[in-house]
Amino acid sequence: MRRLVPRTLAGQAFLLQVVAILVLVIVAGSLAAYDARRDSERSARDQVVAIAVALADSSSTAEAITSGSATARLQPVTEAVRADTDIAFITIMAPDRTRFTHTDPARIGGKFVGTIGPALAGRVFTETYTGTLGPSIRAVAPVRASDGRIVGLVSAGITLSGLADRWLGQLPTIAVVTVIALLLSVAGTWAVRRRLLRQTRGLRPEELRVMYEHHDAVLHAVREGLIVIDHGRVALVNDEARRLLDLGDGPVALEGLPEFAGTAEELRDVLYLAGDRVLVVNRSGVSGSGVDRDGGGAAQTTSAVITLRDRTELQGAMGELDSMRLFAESLRSQAHESANRLHTVVGLVEMGRGDEAVRFATTELELSQHLVDRLTAAVGEPALVALLLGKSAQANERGIELTVTDETNLSPTGDSSLDTDSVLSSAELVTVVGNLIDNALDACDRDDPWVEVTVHEDSSGLSIRVADSGPGMDAEEFARARRRGYSTKTAVEGALDPGRGLGLALVSQTVERHGGTITAEVTYGSVVIVTVPRTAES
CATH class of the missing domain: 3.30.450.20 (PAS domain)
Known part of the structure; x- marks a missing residue:
């Protein structure tokens, strides 16, 4: 039996539907046949009642009975009516059951077999009774004279065998309709099976269950x-x-x-x-x-x-790594320049120009040391000083003038002259300032490249301002850059670089986490301003 059951879900669904359809069609056909039989019996009762009442109410019937010539006058009429209506018999009798008419003329004058009591009482009734012609459905109606006396009875009937012939004649129609319904249902179920087979790719129910359970477990794990x-x-x-x-x-x-x-x-x-x-x-x-x-x-x-x-933790680590990389590149660049200057000094000494050698060496050293001293004095955070020095060297290599303004003033984190810690941690300062400077270096005008940085902290909070010579961004573009990875710099001409564009988003994330604001404006250049207020916790 297991071999007879289809393995696929579509096949099993088709088999179940076919079985259900067969059961429904057989039950429906049986009910239709039963209903046809009941309708036939109901119709037969109505028919015999109508014929019996019509003949009983006819004045000619009562007149023929009272005149003594009932058989001669009524036998032709009843036979004509019986032939037209296709019923089994019409019997007109006296109140004592003596037949005046009968389908079989030999039985005229004999006694009627059946119930007549209700008719003698003046009621029309029906019954199923076995008479001389066999079991039949019959109706009996009283015949009244003009004075209201019951002078006779009329009985009309249909044999059960004749009635069976009537409703059995409807069975072929019922069978044809049933077969057509069955074929259409099976055809529709077959079409559903084909569609289901395509959609489930011929998988069995247990395979679909296992696939769903594994699919759900994998997606959630x-x-x-x-x-x-x-x-x-x-x-x-x-x-x-x-x-x-x-x-x-x-x-x-x-x-x-x-x-x-x-x-x-x-x-x-x-x-x-x-x-x-x-x-x-x-x-x-x-x-x-x-x-x-x-x-x-x-x-x-x-x-x-x-x-x-x-990518949160990875991005933070990458930011710190970028800072260290830039600082290392700055040191490498300075070492390269120092080697060049050293060779120049040695050459001047060998040429006997000692004074010029001393002047050349001290001038470069003073300029570099002046920048370091100024940043160290103004910015108490060593990580930020290293970042600014590295960005300065990077800007110098790219031919961009990077200026740290005299307004720059930042207390060291954890040791503030304001008797409180800095608003942002050193890592957060590197993230915010480094990304803003990177954006400015990329966006500044190449014909007049300059970047200006100001980091200022006081009792009210921290303010960071980075300006450049670029065209800046409108409000919609700036909002988009803050909201997601976005960059106006192209890696290849005509295509945005998918590896760039996180700078402003990271800055915005850090600033918003501390309840600060970030705005952009175009005044003397493209200016981005970050303001982080000092709170009780900072």
Whole structure:
């Protein structure tokens, strides 16, 4: 028996549906046949009652009975009516059961076999009774004279065998309708089976169950955020995505997700800020999902699969590594320049120009030492001093004039002249100032390249201002740059560099975490201003 049961889900569904259809069709056919029999019996009773009453109420019937010539006058009439109505018999009798008419003339004058009591009492009634012609459904009606006396009875009947012939004649029609319904149902079920077979790829129910359980377990256990959107509806948000986006438990609406969920564009390793996290977002549209379910054309939000990776800790480490790399490059550049200056000094000494050698060496040293002394005196944070020195060397190599203004004044973190710690930690200062300077170095005008940096802290809080000679950004572009990975610098002509554009987003994240603000304006240049107020905790 197990070999007879189909293995695929589509096959099993088809078999179950065929069995159900067979049962339904057989039951329906049986009920139709039963209903045809009941209707035939009901129709027969109505017919014999109507014939009996019509003959009984006819004045000619009562007149023929009272005149003594009932048989001669009524026998032709009853036979004509019986032939026209296709019933078994019509018998007209006296109140004592003596027959005046009968289908078989030989039985005229004999006694009627059956119940007549209710008719003698003046009522019309029906019954099923076995008479001389066999079992029959019959009706008996009283015949009244003009004075109201019951002078006779009329009985009309249909034999059960004749009635069976009537309703059995409907069975072929019922059978044809039943077979047609069965064929149409099986054909429809076969079409459903084919569609189901394509959609399930011929998998068995247990295979589908195992696939779903493994699919669900993998999606929720994977250490990458996953969001599945189906025609504008959030179909799946796994555990990691809920953690990264702070969604909590329960259903998730599309409106409750960040903007990258509702966009229709393809995203590849795009950086987004979600709270205090830096996420790498990829969004891929599902093939064939561009038309909505109602057939109304292209959907506004197509189905898509979105993946999220947490890059927060990695980005922080990369920021510190970039700072160290820039500082190392600055030291390498200075060492290279120092070697060049040393060779020059040695050459001047060998040429006997000792005074010029001393003057050349001390001038370069004084300029470099002056910058170091000025930054060390104004900025009490060694990490920030190293960053500014490194950025100065980097700007010098690129032919950009980088200026740290005289307004710069920053207390060392953990040892402030204001008897309180600095508003931002050293790592946060490096993140904010370093990214702002990097953006300025990239954006400044190449015909007149300059960058100006001011870092000032007082009792009210911290202010950082970075200006450059570039064109700046409008409000919409600046908001977009703060919201997600965005860059106006191209890696290859005509294409945005996907590895850039996180600077302002990281700055915005750090500033907002401390309740600060970041604004941009275009005055004497493109100016970005960061303000972080001092709170009771800072």
